Amino acid sequence: MMDFNQDYKQIFCLLENLLVSQGVNTLLAMYINLLVNLSVLVLLILLTNYVIKRFVVETFRAFTDKTTTTFDDFLIKSNFPKYVGQIIPLLIIYYSVPHIFADFPLLLQSILFLFNIYVIILAVWIVRSLIRTSRNYLMTQEEYGDKPIESYSQVVLIILWVIGFMFIFAEITGKSVISFAISLGAASAILLLVFKDTILGFVASIQVSVNDIVRIGDWITFSRYGADGNVTEINLATVRVQNWDNTFTTIPTYSLISDSFQNWRGMQESPGRRIKRAIYLKQSSVKFLTPEDLQRFRKIKLVSNYVEGRQAEIDRYNEKNNVDKSIYLNGRNQTNLGIFRKYADTYLHEHSAINKDLYIIVRQLAPTAQGLPLEILCFSKDKRWENFEYITADIFDHLIASVPFFDLKLFESPSGDDLKNIITESGKKQDQI
Structure with missing residues (x-):
């Protein structure tokens, strides 16, 4: 040699x-x-x-x-x-x-x-x-596509560079890597302070992954940071959200476990997306129904059998109790609001886009200064946003247009034209007097 x-x-x-x-x-x-x-x-x-x-x-x-x-x-x-x-x-x-x-x-x-x-x-x-x-x-890979792989790789890269710098420092100073690591332990408090956000992000990334709090592709709403859209990236320090207006919001990873936010994954994985909206009716338009009203409502296909059966039940009750029906207030009576509620419920049950296996509820809420809320609660089969909005609009287009057929009125705050018409009509009456 x-x-x-x-x-x-x-x-x-x-x-x-x-x-x-x-x-x-x-x-x-x-x-x-x-x-x-x-x-x-x-x-x-x-x-x-x-x-x-x-x-x-x-x-x-x-x-x-x-x-x-x-x-x-x-x-x-x-x-x-x-x-x-x-x-x-x-x-x-x-x-x-x-x-x-x-x-x-x-x-x-x-x-x-x-x-x-x-x-x-x-x-x-x-x-x-x-x-x-x-x-x-x-x-x-599909099985890892929603996991915070970016966070884990960043942690490994940080450890790799730390080890690399330890060897470089040992080469510069002539000391062994072990002695350098021992001296580094004495400065651990300072390192913890310097890398506080990184450590918190690492811990948060593990908790997010283990507890399955957020996945890439989830739709989340985080009011504190103005985020409302799909998660596109989860890394060691931040979570990136693409909002519905195509802007991006960056959220600290640690905030996912320290603050409250809304994850819509449950809705996306469920068999339906909830529709919950109210129609506000004028309470003064609610009334008892006369025989003429009942005869007219019997022609409405969706409530024809209901009106007939319900009225027969009411008539038997009133006859059995000798109720004086010369005054509609006496005994039991049907109201236009009650029939409209039944109409809305039947309409939802027959709508092809509504999931019949989930809740379908038409209910009154407590009266407000804006009128009497009639709330519709049901679930659409199609959970895609654009189709969901189309289905919701289609349902309420029909129900709002149906309100006058039941002698009900929608509540609406008076506009400038309404006030102008009132003043004009009042002026005309004054002139006539």
């Missing part, structure tokens, strides 16, 4: 020995030999890089194009072959530099120091490339 190293060293000193034998000054011959050796080394490295890039990397790229898996495609995108290809030039430098600079120990020491630093950084780059490749590949 010693003979081989000696022969290998003689190759690098060949030009120097030749020049000295020809009478050239020893110092000058040494520098000329150094310059030529460096030139040859640089050319050899450039040639090696060209070969690696032209053949090795391109061959790897061609190979990945023929495979069915996408993992190797992501390796190309993360520059993994490019980083690995640098190992061969580094080996050439590692075995050549000690012989080239054998006569320049201080310069050799500096070059080896920079070489070791670069080797550490290259190792970090290679591992980082593998981590990014794994992250991108897992995010394309």
Whole structure:
């Protein structure tokens, strides 16, 4: 082995020995030999890089194009072959530099120091490339598509860079990595303060994933941050939400477990999306029904049988109790509001877009200054937003248009034209008087 190293060293000193034998000054011959050796080394490295890039990397790229898996495609995108290809030039430098600079120990020491630093950084780059490749590949898999893979990869990358900087610092100071790690423990309080947000984000990411609080693709509403849209990214520090107006809102990851927000995933996974809206009616338009009113309402198909059966039941009750029906207030009576409620309920039960397996309720709420609320509560089969809004509008278009047929009136705050008409009519009456 010693003979081989000696022969290998003689190759690098060949030009120097030749020049000295020809009478050239020893110092000058040494520098000329150094310059030529460096030139040859640089050319050899450039040639090696060209070969690696032209053949090795391109061959790897061609190979990945023929495979069915996408993992190797992501390796190309993360520059993994490019980083690995640098190992061969580094080996050439590692075995050549000690012989080239054998006569320049201080310069050799500096070059080896920079070489070791670069080797550490290259190792970090290679591992980082593998981590990014794994992250991108897992995010394309259906079973991992809604998991915060980005958060986990960022944590691993942070740990990787910390280890890399530890080795670099150990190389600079000449201390071992273990002694540096021990001294780092003494400064843990300061590190906890500096990386507080990162640590909180990491803990939050784990809790979000383990408890399945939020997934990528979930629709969330977070009033505190003005977010209302789909989650597009979950990483170590932030959650990115694309709002319905196509703007983006960034939310601290820790806020998902420290604050309250609304996740609509349950609605999206349920068999229906809730419709809950009220029609406000004038209370003064509610009345008991006369026989003429009943005869007219019997012609409405959706409530014809109800009006007939209900009235027969009421008549039997009133006859049995000898109720004086000369006054409608006596005994039991049907009202236009009661029949309209039944009409709305029957209409919803027959609507093709309503899920009949879920609640269908038409109910009165407590009277307000804006009138008597008649609330519709049901669930549409189609949960897509645009179709949901169309179904809701279709239902209320019909019900609002149906109100006058039951001698009811919708409540509406008076507009400027209403007030103007009242004043005009009042003026006309004054003129007539």
